[in-house]
Amino acid sequence: MMHAAALAGFSAVLGGAIALVARQRPSVLERTRTFAFAAAAGVVAFHLLPEALPSQGVTALLWMAAGFALPWLLEWLARTVGPGLLRGRGLSGLRVSAEVGFAALVFHSVAEGLALVAALAQPRESLDLEIAIVAHHAPLTAAVVLPFLDLSGARAAGTRAALVAAAGIVGALLSSVLPGFEDGAFLKIASAVTAGALLHVVADEIRAQRFGSRLERALDLGACAAGLLVAGLGALVARREDAAPLMDLLRAFGGLSLACSPAILAGCAVGALLASRTRFFRWDAFVLALVLLGPGGAMAWAVLTILLSLPLARSFRADSPARPVGLELLAAVRERAPALLTLVVVAAVLEVSARAFPTSFVPAAALLLLVAFCARLDEAGAVVVAAVLVRKGLDPGIAIALLACGPLTRSAMVRILGGRGRGAAAAAIVLECVGAIVAGRLLSLSGALTAMPAVANQVLRGVREPLAVQVASSPLAAAAAVVLVALAIATLWSEGVRGWFAPLRHGPHPV
Secondary structure: OHHHHHHHHHHHHHHHHHHHHHHHOHHHHHHHHHHHHHHHHHHHHHHHHHHHHHHHOHHHHHHHHHHHHHHHHHHHHHHHHHHHHHHOOOOOHHHHHHHHHHHHHHHHHHHHHHHHHHHHOOOOOOHHHHHHHHHHHHHHHHHHHHHHHHHOOHHHHHHHHHHHHHHHHHHHHHHHHOOOOOOHHHHHHHHHHHHHHHHHHHHHHOOOOOOOOHHHHHHHHHHHHHHHHHHHHHHHHHOOOOOHHHHHHHHHHHHHHHHHHHHHHHHHHHHHHOOOOOOOOOHHHHHHHHHHHHHHHHHHHHHHHHHHHHHHHHHHOOOOOOOOHHHHHHHHHHHHHHHHHHHHHHHHHHHHHOOOOOOOHHHHHHHHHHHHHHHHHOHHHHHHHHHHHHHOOOOHHHHHHHHHHHHHHOHHHHHHHHOOOHHHHHHHHHHHHHHHHHHHHHHHHHOOOOOHHHHHHHHHOOOOOOHHHHHHHOHHHHHHHHHHHHHHHHHHHHHOHHHHOHHHHHOOOOO
């Protein structure tokens, strides 16, 4: 506990020092944030998930969701209540913004103090996790403290950094009053909650980036590589006795990527050719559904998607002139690759953690909501998630309905419907979603989708085999994966590591 408190305090003090340096050299702060982004993502992927999934299964995903939501809820409280209180005191807009950010960070620091205690209480090496949390907290503190240097001077900035350090220490000390905090069962939960908190760290660091030179771009990639190296070495140390869970997760991710790559590449190519005519229809999702769910599932999804889109047909006109096919393909990869990558990871986690679709209400409802949320994020990636769950027992018709409903909940779609009034927009979305679920259930009862589970099982049955075996058995899939990776790397250089993931934070375009 005292070690965790010391680390929490040190990270805030380090953040104050970075703020002083970043005032003259802003690139220092940016590179530090990229390092924190990569380290946090790597620790979750290589360390915490392989530890939590074998023992907890789908339940670990629920605890991860709680860990992700807690810092957000605390920050939301500060940002909701704070501005009204501060404006009432006659503070300027810039000062209000700075103070609200500071209040949000204080709450955030309390949660990270608890996360550090949970990490250090684990019966294994946790250096990589400590580095990831400190590497995130320090630049976050620097970013919050930096405005106070210009608004109120070094003394005010130093006071804020000290208060942030105190909040982290208080969070660490709070663990002593929580009953059973260091019990074995609680520590398993704490691993999953910590993974969710680190995913919140990753989400915090996603933002558009600007570079002044090629050197800055190269340094940004170097900071990402360093963060992943810290996470990878830490995982090797932590799992040197039993690397099977980590390898199982990596094989599932690699296998799903290989199974999907040809369909995604072909679908993107078709979409690029027809972009000016059918911007509302995701051809990559349709081709992927043909492969993973079979012709019946793909046609059911396509028909349901088109029917649900008819009330918005006037909004699906191209808002830009047609581009060459190559540029359209590159733009599609740039816009959709981050969400696709993320959802393939989600599908791999579900493949490893869920032996069968749960029968108890809470986990089942959570997975259904997850499918709808994945479809909101990206239709093609959601097809991969749905295929894994259908293979494990999810009703095929409900899966198709959720895939079709997810895009309706995007903020851009809601804004389009909002022109008719908020009440009318909400009613329209609810009616369409209910109608889609009823239609999906009727399709299941009719037997039209009976072949879907068998198709999904046939295509995905070998995804957990050694990656070398999968590559050797499907050279075409490996070649398609190489092409997609090359296109993604081309956009990565121009956007930066954290900027490349920006579509995840801002959401996909409606058309």
